[in-house]
Amino acid sequence: MKALEDKIVTEGTVLPGNVLKVGSFLNHQIDCDLIMEMGREIARLFKGAAITKILTVEASGIAVAMGAGAAMHVPVLFAKKNKTANVSGAIYTTAIHSYTHGVDYHVMVEKKFLKQSDVVLLVDDFLANGEALRGLADLVNQAGASLAGAACAIEKGFQKGGDALRQQGLRIESLAIIEKMSENGIVFRKQ
Ligand code: 5GP
Numbered sequence: 486m487k488a489l490e491d492k493i494v495t496e497g498t499v500l501p502g503n504v505l506k507v508g509s510f511l512n513h514q515i516d517c518d519l520i521m522e523m524g525r526e527i528a529r530l531f532k533g534a535a536i537t538k539i540l541t542v543e544a545s546g547i548a549v550a551m552g553a554g555a556a557m558h559v560p561v562l563f564a565k566k567n568k569t570a571n572v573s574g575a576i577y578t579t580a581i582h583s584y585t586h587g588v589d590y591h592v593m594v595e596k597k598f599l600k601q602s603d604v605v606l607l608v609d610d611f612l613a614n615g616e617a618l619r620g621l622a623d624l625v626n627q628a629g630a631s632l633a634g635a636a637c638a639i640e641k642g643f644q645k646g647g648d649a650l651r652q653q654g655l656r657i658e659s660l661a662i663i664e665k666m667s668e669n670g671i672v673f674r675k676q
């Protein structure tokens with residue numbers, strides 16, 4: 486998606502450890518117009534997939550997921566990292582290894598929000614090693630729901646999560662795929 490690639494080039498910063506910082510429009514401050522445009526693009530890509538629910542993980546996936554949910558007119562469910570007092574009832578849980586924080590954390594969703602009849606689209610802001618998508622897919626499997634695929638805003642194509650999951654049969658659509666990046670510049674994969 487050209488508008489997203491342009492934004493990454495003008496506002497993104499490459500940090501040590503292969504981390505791209507996009508705090509000015511995605512991970513801290515949010516560019517709502519761009520998020521909604523990304524949501525419409527995700528809806529276009531998955532048109533006809535009969536999706537009934539979007540599943541993401543808190544916190545930074547929520548904005549992109551909401552853009553997609555608004556365009557597709559389906560609810561957005563986010564896996565929570567902490568079981569707080571306002572979570573009640575039966576839950577599905579899974580462990581996800583955090584790329585940016587380097588630790589495992591447990592996420593959960595209440596069973597009542599993920600049904601066997603759901604056709605689920607996974608959405609996240611970044612795709613690196615694929616741990617977040619693997620964890621979310623596990624929650625969908627536990628619920629016996631159908632997995633339609635995954636949509637990510639930014640995939641780091643030089644890390645192998647996306648290609649590995651595609652080889653396992655998961656449909657993944659990324660709005661921008663970075664082939665390589667350094668302080669000197671960013672090269673996108675032609676899609
Ligand atoms: P994965 O689970 O695919 O290894 O990593 C994806 C998750 O790690 C995303 O949910 C995202 O929050 C975080 N992440 C991975 N790489 C980056 C990056 O380069 N920049 C930022 N801001 N987040 C990243």
